[in-house]
Amino acid sequence: xxxxxxxxxxxxxxxxxxxxxxxxxxxxxxxxxxxxxxxxxxxxxxxxxxxxxxxxxxxxxxxxxxxxxxxxxxxxxxxxxxxxxxxxxxxxxxxxxxxxxxxxxxxxxxxxxxxxxxxxxxxxxxxxxxxxxxxxxxxxxxxxxxxxxxxxxxxxxxxxxxxxxxxxxxxxxxxxxxxxxxxxxxxxxxxxxxxxxxxxxxxxxxxxxxxxxxxxxxxxxxxxxxxxx
Numbered sequence: 001x002x003x004x005x006x007x008x009x010x011x012x013x014x015x016x017x018x019x020x021x022x023x024x025x026x027x028x029x030x031x032x033x034x035x036x037x038x039x040x041x042x043x044x045x046x047x048x049x050x051x052x053x054x055x056x057x058x059x060x061x062x063x064x065x066x067x068x069x070x071x072x073x074x075x076x077x078x079x080x081x082x083x084x085x086x087x088x089x090x091x092x093x094x095x096x097x098x099x100x101x102x103x104x105x106x107x108x109x110x111x112x113x114x115x116x117x118x119x120x121x122x123x124x125x126x127x128x129x130x131x132x133x134x135x136x137x138x139x140x141x142x143x144x145x146x147x148x149x150x151x152x153x154x155x156x157x158x159x160x161x162x163x164x165x166x167x168x169x170x171x172x173x174x175x176x177x178x179x180x181x182x183x184x185x186x187x188x189x190x191x192x193x194x195x196x197x198x199x200x201x202x203x204x205x206x207x208x209x210x211x212x213x214x215x216x217x218x219x220x221x222x223x224x225x226x227x228x229x
Contacts, residue, residue, distance in 0.1 A: 023047060023222050027080070027201065028210035030062040035209050037073035043208055045075065047215065047222060049114055049179075049199075052079035052101035055087045059100045067101065071109065076226050078104070078111030080156065083141070086120070086127035090140030094153075097145070104149040106228045114154035114179060115141055118161050131167035138166070142176060151228060152176045154199065162191040169193070177225075179213075198225070 023046030028035060030051065040048075050066045053059055060066075063079065070077040081097040083090075094102075102113040117138060120127050126134060138155070145153045155172060156179040162168060173193020180187055181201040190197060196216060203212040215222050 023215045023217075023219055025049070025199070025213040025215060026208050026210045027051075027213055028062075028066055030060045032066075032209040033062045035066060035069060037069040037075070040208050041073040041075060045208055046219065047076040047078075047111065047213075048210075049078050049080050049111065049213070050101075051116075052081060052113075053093075053097045054082035055084035056093055056096045058082075063101050076109050076111060076222060078113060078154075080114035080116050080154075083115055083117045083137075084127065085117075085129050085134060085137045086123065090137040090142070091144040094141040094144035094148075098148050102145075104151050104228075106226075108223060108227050111226055112149070112151040112154055112177070113145060114156050115145075116156045118157055118181070125161070126165035129165065131165065131169070134166050135169045135171055138172065142172065146175075154179050156181065156199075156201070157191065158182065159189055159191050166191075 024044055025047040026040065026045055027049040028051070048070050050063055050070065051060045052063045067077060079102045081093065081102055083093060097113060104110050104112050115138070119125055129137065142152055152175045155176045158181045168191060170193030177198035178190065178194045179199035179201065180190060180197040182188055183203055187197055187200055198216055200214045200216065201211050202214060206212045
């Protein structure tokens, strides 16, 4: 997620955007190795996404302790994978993610794994993929994850990147919940195929560690998301 933050030049806001339903959430990675989860919980945070893997050679050294800490604090939590479509297939990376913290179970406290597909931190914006090959890569990851867990992964992206690198594909709007990143007071135009966002990363600053997120619904809806309903 920090790669996106370093590249984004939009105006950032630390206050909550337009009034809307809770729950509030955060997402963290090894950039936040020592999270006080009790304080986070007391600050009104209900859920967290935690970086687990990247490509097929990186496992976050903070993932295990962050995941355990979030669980012990009573947060609903899930893992995310930072995609590198230039390094290996979608299926290969999905299996790597699944093997290192990205799984899902219907225990009521685990969110489906998320695919962080966005700006390349170290090369061409679209990882040297054509729009059609990028869509195929995402589908390979998504289908592999769904076969293993029964759930399609959340897709984290920006409308700008999605439009540029997938040709604004509408192929995933009916299967994969959207986690949109836009630092503003509203989500604006969503990528094609999605009528609404499920999660919204709206800021990279605030009273809690990591980035600030909102779930588009209420606490019961978040629980249903974790349960798979």
